[in-house]
Amino acid sequence: MRMLIMGPQGVGKGTQAALLAEHYGIPTISTGDIFRYNIKNKTELGLEAMSYTDKGELVPDELTNKIVKDRLAMDDVKNGWILDGYPRNASQVVALDAMLEDLGTPLDAVVALDANHDVLMHRMAKRAEEQGRTDDTPEVIAKRLETYAKETAPLLDTYASRGQLVAIDGEGDVDAIQANIVAALDAR
Numbered sequence: 740m741r742m743l744i745m746g747p748q749g750v751g752k753g754t755q756a757a758l759l760a761e762h763y764g765i766p767t768i769s770t771g772d773i774f775r776y777n778i779k780n781k782t783e784l785g786l787e788a789m790s791y792t793d794k795g796e797l798v799p800d801e802l803t804n805k806i807v808k809d810r811l812a813m814d815d816v817k818n819g820w821i822l823d824g825y826p827r828n829a830s831q832v833v834a835l836d837a838m839l840e841d842l843g844t845p846l847d848a849v850v851a852l853d854a855n856h857d858v859l860m861h862r863m864a865k866r867a868e869e870q871g872r873t874d875d876t877p878e879v880i881a882k883r884l885e886t887y888a889k890e891t892a893p894l895l896d897t898y899a900s901r902g903q904l905v906a907i908d909g910e911g912d913v914d915a916i917q918a919n920i921v922a923a924l925d926a927r
């Protein structure tokens with residue numbers, strides 16, 4: 740199973756991706772986690788990424804596409820993967836299409852979670868308290884949601900037109916949402 744999990748910040752992508760990874764026995768690849776790891780360890784990639792992540796802007800495609808390409812070439816993703824947080828704009832879709840074409844591993848599905856704005860803001864405020872992420876301040880949260888609406892949300896139409904979109908309501912109980920995702924994927 741090779742899939743994307745998409746949706747605005749705070750919708751629960753990370754939580755659902757982890758449960759799906761366990762269910763299908765495949766790894767999750769989160770570009771946000773990769774950037775955070777590199778920022779924490781002050782690598783060259785981290786130092787460059789930080790100037791964008793701290794503002795809620797997208798890290799340049801060249802850098803982001805390369806980390807995904809390198810990760811998809813690793814052995815542990817041979818039997819499938821879940822990409823969380825990538826692609827995030829139209830040019831990343833083109834880059835991912837090319838990577839998957841080269842690898843001969845087509846995408847199976849795109850899970851899209853959604854929730855209303857107040858639920859998203861509430862969840863992000865809670866996460867800011869729990870995790871202390873530097874990009875969970877009110878200004879940066881607003882900017883990240885704006886970036887999502889402008890650059891990422893239109894990609895859902897792209898995947899819908901390819902017949903790959905599985906749209907799921909992201910509000911409510913975590914386990915019930917997970918069950919809905921698995922049922923929708925299994926029904927395909």
Ligand code: AMP
Pocket residue numbers: 748770771772774791792793795796797798799803823824825826827831874883
């Ligand atoms: P996330 O944890 O997925 O919300 O990602 C945190 C931050 O990392 C984002 O606000 C971006 O600055 C950066 N980032 C993560 N994924 C991408 C991507 N696919 N393209 C560009 N920037 C990204």
